[in-house]
Amino acid sequence: MIDFEIPAETAALRDQIRAFVNDKIVPYETDPRLTRHGPTEEMRTEMVELAREAGLLTFQAPARFGGREPSHVDQAVLFEAAGWSTLGPVALNCAAPDEGNMFLLGKIANEQQVEEFLVPVIEGRQRSVFAMTEPDGAGSDPNQLKTEAVFDGSDYVINGRKWLITGANGARTWIIMARVAPNEHGPDGPTLFLCDGDTPGIEIERVMNTMDRNYVEGHGVVVFNDLRLPASAVLGEVGQALRYAQLRLAPARLTHCMRWLGAASRAQAIAIEHARTRTGFGKPLAEHQGVGFMIADNEIALQQCRLAIWWACWTLDSGAKGRHESSMVKAMVSEELFKVADRCVQILGGMGISDETPVAMIFSDMRAFRLYDGPTEVHKYAISRQVLRNPR
CATH class of the missing domain: 2.40.110.10 (Butyryl-CoA Dehydrogenase, subunit A, domain 2)
Known part of the structure; x- marks a missing residue:
């Protein structure tokens, strides 16, 4: 039987991460050190120290390195919470590329390499x-x-x-x-x-x-x-680089999806609040059918993406490589979340293309997400080859 109940311990950690991101990290979204080239190293270090103080830094690390070693399904819940701000994963040290690199090094680095190159990244002291x-x-x-x-x-x-x-x-x-x-x-x-x-x-x-x-x-x-x-x-x-890259990419595709699901959910929350309070033509925007339909489409897409991510994570937790499943999820989630962000911009109107809210930033970042770890077309090509070789 499929069980969608989130374990109490995971739910508690999710809530802790979400509160930390909302209270401590969201204010950094207007910090001038968030440049067109991303947050500066100084800003990253400052946020990392806040996560360290909160006991949340690199929570996804293996237990042997002091982390909580959550399953892939648990990660889906926790990374979504971290993604509530696009800066959340940076602060918590579960952002790309460090998160994927830590995963890879933990699998194939020797002990000397672990001490010199992996441990300092896990500790948030270097990138x-x-x-x-x-x-x-x-x-x-x-x-x-x-x-x-x-x-x-x-x-x-x-x-x-x-x-x-x-x-x-x-x-x-x-x-x-x-x-x-x-x-x-x-x-x-x-x-x-x-x-x-x-x-x-x-x-x-x-x-x-x-x-x-x-x-x-x-x-x-x-x-x-x-x-x-x-x-x-x-x-x-x-001679084994391409094999190692695939070892890294299947989980990394999914953690991208998890983080961006959190960001899209944030955009949806902002759009809903705006639609409730902004009026037009004699009533709140939310009461206009066109706006209501966009909010509904977003809610449907967010839940579809969430369940797809959980399914692929369950596949990895079962011991499968998950390449086919992660490709399907990356292709679908990246496209659907971009549509969510686009509808949020539309609901916000002129404010949606400004820096008055983080939605414009989420929108442009989400467009780039469609290319991270392989564009949609490459994943669809791989999916079609798999299906043609092994029709159901």
């Missing part, structure tokens, strides 16, 4: 990046990876150019995807490397101007210019 996307290479199709690592028997020398690297400016834990060139010393192929962001050879060319502003320090363009790393910098095994 991480996942450097894969390239302007003329890897993106939705990582097989087009052009960044190359040449191995001389002891060191790898990496050269290449990346962009849309979230949080690159100021990050310390770097996961870099590069293609190891054929060599006489061992295996080759797409490989992940770990290093410190201060390593010579990592050059931050610029921070891109993008339509979203919820990620710390925005999205950078990065050049690897003879970046020299020892063999110990390999994360996992040489």
Whole structure:
């Protein structure tokens, strides 16, 4: 039997997270340190300390690192609460890319790498990046990876150019995807490397101007210019980067959905309050059928998205890889939540395109969400291939 009841302990933590975000983090939405490139590192550090004081920092971490280690279904409930403000996940240290990177490092990093690169991120003392996307290479199709690592028997020398690297400016834990060139010393192929962001050879060319502003320090363009790393910098095994990326992406797609469900729910709450109090043509906006229908459509979409996320999380908790399920949920949720945000802008009218409320920011960020971890079209392509191979 399917049970939709949220365990009391999870519900209590959800309420605690929601209250923290609403009371402590929402005021930061008008802080001038929230720039077009996202919150500054100074602002992030300040919010993280508030979460630390509240005992909520990195609540999703494994128990061995002091976290609460919630199941995927529990995470769905908790991350939605964190997403009530787009800054909530940043403060609680469950935002992308750090959340996904922590998950990946916890699975495949060795003990030395864990201590040097993972623990400081879990503790909120430094940020991480996942450097894969390239302007003329890897993106939705990582097989087009052009960044190359040449191995001389002891060191790898990496050269290449990346962009849309979230949080690159100021990050310390770097996961870099590069293609190891054929060599006489061992295996080759797409490989992940770990290093410190201060390593010579990592050059931050610029921070891109993008339509979203919820990620710390925005999205950078990065050049690897003879970046020299020892063999110990390999994360996992040489040639296995694409497999590791999939290990990271299935859960990460879902945590994106969870966080943005929280933000869309916030936009809906703001739109409802406006529709109740704003009048037009002799009565509150909410009493006009057109506005009422938009509110109803939003409520339907929010619940559909919530249940879809829970279903995919239940699939992961059952031990399945969940690639097919997470693709379906990411494709549907990203599109439906964008429609929710769009209707909220419409209900708010002129105020909806201003910074008088966070709805305009949620709307533009939600548009970017449709591209995070693969655009809808790529997910639909993968879904159709799976269905055609295994028709029901």
